[in-house]
Amino acid sequence: xxxxxxxxxxxxxxxxxxxxxxxxxxxxxxxxxxxxxxxxxxxxxxxxxxxxxxxxxxxxxxxxxxxxxxxxxxxxxxxxxxxxxxxxxxxxxxxxxxxxxxxxxxxxxxxxxxxxxxxxxxxxxxxxxxxxxxxxxxxxxxxxxxxxxxxxxxxxxxxxxxxxxxxxxxxxxxxxxxxxxxxxxxxxxxxxxxxxxxxxxxxxxxxxxxxxxxxxxxxxxxxxxxxxxxxxxxxxxxxxxxxxxxxxxxxxxxxxxxxxxxxxxxxxxxxxxxxxxxxxxxxxxxxxxxxxxxxxxxxxxxxxxxxxxxxxxxxxxxxxxxxxxxxxxxxx
Amino acid sequence: xxxxxxxxxxxxxxxxxxxxxxxxxxxxxxxxxxxxxxxxxxxxxxxxxxxxxxxxxxxxxxxxxxxxxxxxxxxxxxxxxxxxxxxxxxxxxxxxxxxxxxxxxxxxxxxxxxxxxxxxxxxxxxxxxxxxxxxxxxxxxxxxxxxxxxxxxxxxxxxxxxxxxxxxxxxxxxxxxxxxxxxxxxxxxxxxxxxxxxxxxxxxxxxxxxxxxxxxxxxxxxxxxxxxxxxxxxxxxxxxxxxxxxxxxxxxxxxxxxxxxxxxxx
Amino acid sequence: xxxxxxxxxxxxxxxxxxxxxxxxxxxxxxxxxxxxxxxxxxxxxxxxxxxxxxxxxxxxxxxxxxxxxxxxxxxxxxxxxxxxxxxxxxxxxxxxxxxxxxxxxxxxxxxxxxxxxxxxxxxxxxxxxxxxxxxxxxxxxxxxxxxxxxxxxxxxxxxxxxxxxxxxxxxxxxxxxxxxxxxxxxxxxxxxxxxxxxxxxxxxxxxxxxxxxxxxxxxxxxxxxxxxxxxxxxxxxxxxxxxxxxxxxxxxxxxxxxxxxxxxxxxx
Numbered sequence: 001x002x003x004x005x006x007x008x009x010x011x012x013x014x015x016x017x018x019x020x021x022x023x024x025x026x027x028x029x030x031x032x033x034x035x036x037x038x039x040x041x042x043x044x045x046x047x048x049x050x051x052x053x054x055x056x057x058x059x060x061x062x063x064x065x066x067x068x069x070x071x072x073x074x075x076x077x078x079x080x081x082x083x084x085x086x087x088x089x090x091x092x093x094x095x096x097x098x099x100x101x102x103x104x105x106x107x108x109x110x111x112x113x114x115x116x117x118x119x120x121x122x123x124x125x126x127x128x129x130x131x132x133x134x135x136x137x138x139x140x141x142x143x144x145x146x147x148x149x150x151x152x153x154x155x156x157x158x159x160x161x162x163x164x165x166x167x168x169x170x171x172x173x174x175x176x177x178x179x180x181x182x183x184x185x186x187x188x189x190x191x192x193x194x195x196x197x198x199x200x201x202x203x204x205x206x207x208x209x210x211x212x213x214x215x216x217x218x219x220x221x222x223x224x225x226x227x228x229x230x231x232x233x234x235x236x237x238x239x240x241x242x243x244x245x246x247x248x249x250x251x252x253x254x255x256x257x258x259x260x261x262x263x264x265x266x267x268x269x270x271x272x273x274x275x276x277x278x279x280x281x282x283x284x285x286x287x288x289x290x291x292x293x294x295x296x297x298x299x300x301x302x303x304x305x306x307x308x309x310x311x312x313x314x315x316x317x318x319x320x321x322x323x324x325x326x327x328x329x330x331x332x
Numbered sequence: 333x334x335x336x337x338x339x340x341x342x343x344x345x346x347x348x349x350x351x352x353x354x355x356x357x358x359x360x361x362x363x364x365x366x367x368x369x370x371x372x373x374x375x376x377x378x379x380x381x382x383x384x385x386x387x388x389x390x391x392x393x394x395x396x397x398x399x400x401x402x403x404x405x406x407x408x409x410x411x412x413x414x415x416x417x418x419x420x421x422x423x424x425x426x427x428x429x430x431x432x433x434x435x436x437x438x439x440x441x442x443x444x445x446x447x448x449x450x451x452x453x454x455x456x457x458x459x460x461x462x463x464x465x466x467x468x469x470x471x472x473x474x475x476x477x478x479x480x481x482x483x484x485x486x487x488x489x490x491x492x493x494x495x496x497x498x499x500x501x502x503x504x505x506x507x508x509x510x511x512x513x514x515x516x517x518x519x520x521x522x523x524x525x526x527x528x529x530x531x532x533x534x535x536x537x538x539x540x541x542x543x544x545x546x547x548x549x550x551x552x553x554x555x556x557x558x559x560x561x562x563x564x565x566x567x568x569x570x571x572x573x574x575x576x577x578x579x580x581x582x583x584x585x586x587x588x589x590x591x592x593x594x595x596x597x598x
Numbered sequence: 599x600x601x602x603x604x605x606x607x608x609x610x611x612x613x614x615x616x617x618x619x620x621x622x623x624x625x626x627x628x629x630x631x632x633x634x635x636x637x638x639x640x641x642x643x644x645x646x647x648x649x650x651x652x653x654x655x656x657x658x659x660x661x662x663x664x665x666x667x668x669x670x671x672x673x674x675x676x677x678x679x680x681x682x683x684x685x686x687x688x689x690x691x692x693x694x695x696x697x698x699x700x701x702x703x704x705x706x707x708x709x710x711x712x713x714x715x716x717x718x719x720x721x722x723x724x725x726x727x728x729x730x731x732x733x734x735x736x737x738x739x740x741x742x743x744x745x746x747x748x749x750x751x752x753x754x755x756x757x758x759x760x761x762x763x764x765x766x767x768x769x770x771x772x773x774x775x776x777x778x779x780x781x782x783x784x785x786x787x788x789x790x791x792x793x794x795x796x797x798x799x800x801x802x803x804x805x806x807x808x809x810x811x812x813x814x815x816x817x818x819x820x821x822x823x824x825x826x827x828x829x830x831x832x833x834x835x836x837x838x839x840x841x842x843x844x845x846x847x848x849x850x851x852x853x854x855x856x857x858x859x860x861x862x863x864x865x866x
Contacts, residue, residue: 072497088514089513098500101499149499343696346696346699349742353714353742356717357713357717399621399625403622406618412619412622418626422626427799428848429802440633532708535822552707559713571714574706578706586698
């Protein structure tokens with residue numbers, strides 16, 4: 001299913017969750033809506049689902065205006081951050097709920113639920129109650145429940161947000177494989193750029209109620225339109241008044257045109273990678289440079305050395321507008 | 333002994349205040365065997381009191397359970413206008429003396445009252461009939477279900493209802509198949525408390541009852557009436573019947589109290 | 599205005615959405631609001647209040663009611679906290695039975711409570727203690743029906759208190775009484791006060807449990823009996839004035855309670 005959101009705005013009292021947002025979702029793709037907490041991304045997902053009404057604007061699914069269509073009639077699957085498991089029902093009853101309210105014949109329900117439980121690796125746990133499942137199992141059950149009604153569109157609201165790091169990593173890879181199997185148009189909301197970069201075909205970056213940029217993961221990483229997107233999608237550092245990725249900085253012992261002199265403050269070895277922190281001689285924020293261990297040896301760098309830094313040719317650079325943007329904490 | 337002084341002191345206090353008196357009533361009641369008790373409870377006056385208590389309970393409890401679930405849901409889902417006022421009104425029956433509640437019903441439905449004037453003009457007797465006693469009972473037992481289910485509904489959150497909606501369930505299907513089962517123990521617990529209050533209420537129904545033996549007395553009113561008429565056998569028999577019912581209710585309360593707040597249990 | 603939390607929306611169902619709160623409000627106002635308003639209206643007569651003020655018996659009844667309710671609140675605070683302590687921190691066979699027994703006064707009809715006390719402490723007392731018709735009997739009856747309030751308020755708070763804190767205080771050389779006063783009391787005082795206020799409010803308006811054991815005597819009469827007798831004597835306006843007085847006292851009490859506990863929470 002293709003989705004078009006046109007000029008949607010939504011406020012909660014004085015708080016503007018979305019301001020004139022327009023996005024296009026291509027059919028069959030796995031799209032990530034990425035942004036910081038409170039930026040409006042969940043609201044956008046809930047408006048597409050019909051769980052929230054926009055103050056203004058239109059939502060089209062497959063070209064038809066669904067703005068005033070109830071959530072139950074939009075043919076979508078929705079997975080909530082905290083699973084929204086029906087705690088008084090077994091896994092089987094949870095997954096078959098949508099089919100039962102649609103008055104699907106018993107035989108068909110049995111086949112479909114069996115298939116789905118196999119798909120999400122919960123076969124054998126059909127008689128368990130949600131309280132007897134782990135967090136990851138509950139979230140897979142919620143996914144199976146959403147997929148049971150064969151939705152044309154699958155929406156996931158921070159689906160792995162409540163899980164620990166290891167389970168989250170497993171589930172995200174599993175979601176990508178699942179998507180490659182079923183090809184349902186899927187939108188998921190996340191604040192984790194790594195998660196978005198790793199599994200999505202398309203990323204929509206939302207901040208402060210606005211779409212900052214939309215595009216492929218590589219496109220956004222390599223050609224961010226502004227400092228926010230650049231900072232949100234990966235580590236950045238400031239060099240001579242511009243934002244640069246730490247791995248795009250070249251270190252040299254000789255001064256030349258366009259280089260910035262700095263004194264090495266710290267060398268942090270992180271295995272293969274070594275992080276160099278240097279303080280510009282002319283003052284300003286320390287610069288972080290990402291180097292390999294070999295490069296450090298070749299350059300014979302030590303704390304207290306003066307080095308000359310410049311951005312590598314072709315590196316993405318963005319002028320710092322006002323105060324230097326806060327480098328975004330990836331785990332945030 | 334010194335180490336456990338507090339334990340034994342508090343147990344003695346409980347014994348003197350609660351256990352011994354209740355045991356004495358049981359002893360007094362069965363002092364002369366079971367047959368006097370059975371006879372006392374089979375008199376037409378006693379039977380009429382039991383019937384009136386059951387009638388009032390059977391009407392008042394479903395009203396408060398039904399409206400209580402609806403009102404509790406509206407409060408928890410923030411759909412009530414003037415929430416502070418609604419909250420205050422729901423707590424009034426707990427903060428007010430049952431006699432004052434009886435008086436309020438008496439004044440409203442009595443001669444010259446806002447509703448009473450209309451009723452008397454059209455010759456519809458309410459005050460001093462079982463109808464006024466139902467109204468008073470609904471009043472005193474109104475908060476139990478609402479207060480039990482609101483915190484559970486709030487803890488449950490809206491996501492299960494929304495999940496049901498996205499899966500194609502109607503609002504009614506979502507409520508009936510998802511929300512209500514999730515809060516069922518709180519509903520049961522609130523209902524038990526409502527039944528206990530409806531069966532046991534004395535002050536509020538006393539003021540609006542005709543107090544005529546054989547037609548206007550509930551079981552608690554009958555107990556008071558028998559004591560005042562120096563008929564201890566009937567008083568103790570009826571009192572023990574009520575005590576047995578409340579012991580059953582207590583057992584129910586104990587077995588449901590741990591489950592009532594848990595929405596996550598299996 | 600503060601930022602409103604995002605509220606879930608229900609797809610418009612004009613009939614249900616509009617009707618639900620309306621029906622609910624109607625239910626609450628017809629069954630609770632209207633009778634209370636009618637009674638307040640009934641009391642709005644100068645004659646009712648002057649009759650109340652000029653009746654020495656009514657004045658002494660109200661004074662006794664307030665006094666005995668206060669006594670009940672104080673005694674319950676002590677026994678209730680002790681009971682909660684025993685139930686949470688002590689361990690003995692039959693503890694769970696005792697724990698359920700606490701709720702008996704809530705489950706037992708008030709008239710049965712009165713009958714029960716009459717059987718033990720009445721004219722035919724098997725232990726030879728006849729206090730029927732005395733003010734002590736009123737106090738005992740009120741202690742019976744209000745027993746659970748403080749215990750049930752304090753118990754959950756005590757359960758969440760970490761033993762470690764007390765152990766740490768003990769390691770620092772604090773004596774048991776100091777630990778109670780400095781560590782436990784500040785933690786449970788809001789709950790204890792709330793329980794005591796509920797007990798006070800209940801005692802203020804209690805009727806069924808005192809009618810038999812208290813007798814209907816001038817010196818044991820409490821406010822609810824005064825109302826009852828006024829209605830029997832065809833003076834509903836005076837009864838309404840007493841009723842409004844009771845409501846006003848309860849209202850002041852709960853506002854004060856809210857203010858005090860809120861302040862304690864801010865400081866704690």
